Each structure stands twice: as structure tokens, then as C-alpha cells.
Amino acid sequence: GQQVMQIPQYQHVQEGEDFTTYCNSxxxxxxxxWYKQRPGGHPVFLIQLVKSGEVKKQKRLTFQFGEAKKxxxxxxxxxxxxxVGTYFCAGPEYGGAxxxxxxxxxxxLAVQP
Amino acid sequence: xAGVIQSPRHLIxxxxxxxxxxxxxxxxxxxVYWYQQGPGQDPQFLISxxxxxQSDKGxxxxxxxxxxxxxxxxxxxxxxxELGDSALYFCxxxxxxxxxxxxxxxxxxxxxxx
Numbered sequence: 317g318q319q320v321m322q323i324p325q326y327q328h329v330q331e332g333e334d335f336t337t338y339c340n341s342x343x344x345x346x347x348x349x350w351y352k353q354r355p356g357g358h359p360v361f362l363i364q365l366v367k368s369g370e371v372k373k374q375k376r377l378t379f380q381f382g383e384a385k386k387x388x389x390x391x392x393x394x395x396x397x398x399x400v401g402t403y404f405c406a407g408p409e410y411g412g413a414x415x416x417x418x419x420x421x422x423x424x425l426a427v428q429p
Numbered sequence: 430x431a432g433v434i435q436s437p438r439h440l441i442x443x444x445x446x447x448x449x450x451x452x453x454x455x456x457x458x459x460x461v462y463w464y465q466q467g468p469g470q471d472p473q474f475l476i477s478x479x480x481x482x483q484s485d486k487g488x489x490x491x492x493x494x495x496x497x498x499x500x501x502x503x504x505x506x507x508x509x510x511e512l513g514d515s516a517l518y519f520c521x522x523x524x525x526x527x528x529x530x531x532x533x534x535x536x537x538x539x540x541x542x543x
Contacts, residue, residue, distance in 0.1 A: 349531065358519055358534040359472065404471055414485040415523065415530050416462060419471035 318343050318410050320420040322403075328426045335395050337423035339388040339405035346408055348381055348388045349417065354401040362390075395427045431455055433522050433535035441541045442510050450505040450538045454522030460484070461503040462532060463495060466517040478503055510542045 319342045329335055339348065347366045351359035363372055365381035365388065372379045378391045388405055402424045406417040434453040442448050454461050460479045464472035474487035478497035489495075492510075497503045507514060517539050521532040 351534075358537050359521075361531045361533065364531055412485065414477060414479070415460075415525075415532070416474045416477055416485045416487065417464075417472075417532065418474070422471050 318418050320405060320407060320418050322405060322420040322423050324423055325421065326424045326426070328428065329395050331397060331427050331429050332394050335392040335399070335425055337390050337403050337405075337425075339390075339420050341386050341407055341418075343410035344385050345410070346385075348385075349406045350379060350388075350390055351404045351406060351419075352401050353404065353422075357401070359404060392425075395425070397427050397429055399425060400427050401425060433520055433533055435518075435520050435535035435538050437538060438536060439539050439541075441543065443543055444510060444512065446510050446542075448507045448510060448540060450507070450518050450520075450540070452503045452505070452520030452522075452535060454501050454503070454520070455533055458522035458524050458533070459501060460523045460525060460530070461497055461501070462521040462523070463489075463503070463505050464519045464521065464534075466519060466537075468516075472519060475505070507540075512542050515540060515542045 322339050349364045350362040353359045363379050369383045370381045376393045380389045402422045404422045405420040436451045462477040463475040466472045475489040476495050477485045481497045492508050495505045517537045519534050519537045521534045523530040523532045
């Protein structure tokens with residue numbers, strides 16, 4: 317079945333350092349979404365990328381969708397303690413008619429003050 | 430702004446008991462998704478409903494059933510509970526079923542089966 321992998325599984329950074337998580341799908345994605353889940357919380361939608369090669373920025377966060385629409389990345393510049401949480405990429409099931417999401421394995425970010 | 434409401438927030442059950450989880454989507458949202466998240470795992474899709482009809486099905490055990498009612502709220506019914514059913518259950522809602530629609534997640538129900 318369709319698989320969405322993320323690396324790294326876990327990253328520990330000092331506050332102020334940069335952070336990147338990579339997402340790779342076994343199949344082409346019509347779009348890619350990114351969610352953040354704080355410890356003990358629920359996934360919160362961050363952004364959606366649709367076009368091949370698309371790049372979007374939200375303040376210190378930069379999201380990129382690969383040219384082949386099979387991979388994506390999230391880069392955080394100058395991390396802050398509020399960035400702590402697990403970042404998931406997610407995409408619709410390949411060939412599916414609905415928008416059910418296949419989540420990536422997630423990257424847990426820890427930020428040391 | 431109104432968010433997705435889930436109840437109860439916490440539930441403790443014994444093996445072989447039944448449980449009912451409720452989800453109230455954001456007003457005007459017509460699509461509801463149920464996900465199961467085990468400890469340290471990513472959310473796994475269970476089932477979804479669009480306009481009160483089942484629209485998609487994932488890795489949902491036969492012991493589980495769900496429906497969406499006329500007011501668009503949804504209930505997940507779980508019977509013959511097993512220890513492995515202990516997890517966080519999230520409901521998400523969106524407007525529409527296809528295309529590019531972000532999903533808004535509820536706070537989740539933490540189910541513990543003893």
C-alpha cells in the first residue's frame with residue numbers, strides 16, 4: 317500500500333538553530349498537507365501545497381513540494397521553544413476519490429532553551 | 430471560531446465492553462473523518478462520511494461501526510473492546526469530500542481498555 321515516510325524520526329536542537337524534516341511518498345500525491353501536533357494535543361493544519369515545485373512560507377516556516385510531487389520538506393529557521401511538537405506530512409490516498417489522509421511517520425522536534 | 434467537538438475526552442473501559450465516541454463537526458462541514466492514533470504513531474484513517482453516507486473505509490475492525498446523523502454529527506461504536514484498542518481517536522471535519530480541503534481535527538478521545 318501507499319507509504320509516506322519522514323526523516324528524521326526525532327530531532328533535538330538548541331533554540332535558534334534551524335530544523336528540517338523531509339517527507340517521501342511511495343506514490344505521486346495530488347497535494348501535500350502539513351500538520352503540527354503538540355504533545356498531548358491534536359493535529360493542527362499548517363499548510364497545503366498543490367503544484368509541482370511549489371514553495372510557501374509562513375513566517376519562519378518554509379514548505380516545499382517536490383517537482384515529481386512525491387516528496388516535500390518543512391524548514392524552520394531559528395527555532396523557538398514554541399515549535400516543539402510532532403510535524404506530520406499527509407497526502408490523499410493515491411487514486412482515491414475522497415480526501416482521506418495518509419499520514420507520514422512524523423518528526424518529533426525538541427527545542428532546548 | 431467553532432471547532433470540532435469530541436466527547437468524551439477520556440474513556441476507560443474493560444475488555445469486551447462497548448464504547449461510543451461522539452463527534453460534532455464544525456458548523457456547515459458535511460464531511461467527517463475518524464482516525465486512530467496509537468502511542469508514538471501517526472494517525473491511521475478508519476472511516477469517513479459525506480452527507481450522512483459512508484464515503485470511505487480504512488483499517489477499521491469489523492467490531493467497530495460508525496454513522497453520521499442528520500445534524501452531521503457522527504458516532505463511532507466500538508464493541509468487544511480489546512487491549513489493543515487503547516488509543517487516541519480523532520475526528521476531523523471538512524467542507525466537501527474531494528479536491529483540496531483541509532481537515533480540522535477535534536481534541537480527540539483517549540480510550541483506555543483495561
